[in-house]
Amino acid sequence: MSESDNGPAVYVENLQKTFGDGENAVTAVDGLSFEIERGDVVGLLGPNGAGKTTAIKSMLGLVIPDAGTVKIAGIDVYDDPKIAYNNIGAILEGARNVYWRLTVRENLAFFAGLGGDNPTDLREKHETHLEQFGLTDCADTTVNELSRGMKQKVSLASTLARDVEVIFLDEPTLGLDIETSLELRSELSQLADQEDVTIILCSHDMDVIEDICDRVIILNEGKVVEYDTVDALLELFQTSQYEITVNAPDKKEIRRKLERYDGVNCTNETNHLIITVTTNREAEIFDVMNALEKHEPDIRNIRTVDPDLEEVFLRLVESNSGHSNFNGKRSSSNLKNSETKPKGKNDNVDQSDKSSSVNIDTHGDF
Numbered sequence: 001m002s003e004s005d006n007g008p009a010v011y012v013e014n015l016q017k018t019f020g021d022g023e024n025a026v027t028a029v030d031g032l033s034f035e036i037e038r039g040d041v042v043g044l045l046g047p048n049g050a051g052k053t054t055a056i057k058s059m060l061g062l063v064i065p066d067a068g069t070v071k072i073a074g075i076d077v078y079d080d081p082k083i084a085y086n087n088i089g090a091i092l093e094g095a096r097n098v099y100w101r102l103t104v105r106e107n108l109a110f111f112a113g114l115g116g117d118n119p120t121d122l123r124e125k126h127e128t129h130l131e132q133f134g135l136t137d138c139a140d141t142t143v144n145e146l147s148r149g150m151k152q153k154v155s156l157a158s159t160l161a162r163d164v165e166v167i168f169l170d171e172p173t174l175g176l177d178i179e180t181s182l183e184l185r186s187e188l189s190q191l192a193d194q195e196d197v198t199i200i201l202c203s204h205d206m207d208v209i210e211d212i213c214d215r216v217i218i219l220n221e222g223k224v225v226e227y228d229t230v231d232a233l234l235e236l237f238q239t240s241q242y243e244i245t246v247n248a249p250d251k252k253e254i255r256r257k258l259e260r261y262d263g264v265n266c267t268n269e270t271n272h273l274i275i276t277v278t279t280n281r282e283a284e285i286f287d288v289m290n291a292l293e294k295h296e297p298d299i300r301n302i303r304t305v306d307p308d309l310e311e312v313f314l315r316l317v318e319s320n321s322g323h324s325n326f327n328g329k330r331s332s333s334n335l336k337n338s339e340t341k342p343k344g345k346n347d348n349v350d351q352s353d354k355s356s357s358v359n360i361d362t363h364g365d366f
């Protein structure tokens with residue numbers, strides 16, 4: 001058994017990081033502790049400023065925490081950084097680490113070499129990844145000639161170019177068009193299924209998290225609020241949401257009256273009003289129905305709604321801090337397939353240079 005066979009893939013204990021001091025001090029990570037088992041795909045979620053990036057950077061040694069322990073595959077990253085980081089690959093937003101003047105294939109060979117491997121020995125594996133990510137046809141093209149989505153795939157393939165146990169992906173689909181994002185998502189899912197690799201994924205796109213991850217860690221104010229399987233989190237609020245579709249002449253009045261109830265949201269559609277009732281108190285749905293009946297509405301549909309991960313996330317964060325700071329926006333629609341998506345901090349900003357790969361260079365500064 002090698003040293004790296006000891007312990008979980010990721011072990012974090014009591015991680016603490018405050019930026020600045022005095023009145024300006026900001027505690028980004030506040031006694032963070034969790035473990036990630038080998039082979040798990042774990043999503044790191046949290047509202048803006050929850051401490052996700054600081055936590056990831058602390059785990060990668062890009063930020064030095066004030067206190068705490070981080071072990072990757074049993075190796076303490078602060079005691080033995082070179083050995084620990086030999087087990088890690090990462091794609092971080094805002095950093096660029098594939099070489100745009102090299103071809104796709106040359107990048108893979110280069111990053112395999114950085115890990116101390118002989119690229120020739122890994123050629124078969126590289127060809128498999130090129131195939132898997134749809135990069136075979138452009139394998140001999142220089143990266144700067146490729147689209148943003150293809151560059152992102154090259155980043156991912158380069159991260160996988162050497163044998164790593166843990167991969168950190170920060171916003172891997174940010175800035176990609178929907179089609180490319182879906183493609184990359186399905187490739188990530190396949191990767192997670194096929195390879196015995198542990199993935200920690202940070203994304204503001206809940207569909208990406210829901211699709212790919214086995215488990216989710218929800219952070220708020222630098223602390224773990226919840227850590228469970230995606231399925232268990234979706235179960236948490238399983239039957240406590242109702243959607244009532246009505247038609248009535250006095251929709252405005254109905255809306256005014258019903259929105260006085262906790263957890264009631266109304267959305268005006270062209271021909272009808274959609275009333276969403278989110279409650280853990282079964283009696284509340286009857287109260288709402290009683291209030292509604294007084295308007296003699298034409299009730300078109302009543303159904304229970306399975307909350308999606310976004311809704312579960314918002315509720316958990318709200319119940320923990322009394323407010324949601326997910327860009328200050330409370331989702332008005334709780335439905336799956338909703339068009340309402342939380343926006344990332346860099347929305348409306350050209351992301352062309354923001355998403356790329358950091359391959360942890362074990363011969364570098366760590």
Ligand SMILES: Nc1ncnc2c1ncn2[C@@H]1O[C@H](COP(=O)(O)OP(=O)(O)OP(=O)(O)O)[C@@H](O)[C@H]1O
Pocket residue numbers: 019020026027028046047048049050051052053054055345
């Ligand atoms: N280098 C820094 N100097 C000062 N404050 C910082 C620094 N980096 C982060 N912070 C602060 O620490 C807190 C946590 O930031 P962090 O970027 O880790 O959160 P996040 O969850 O990644 O947020 P987002 O979703 O917006 O990316 C924020 O209040 C942020 O302003």
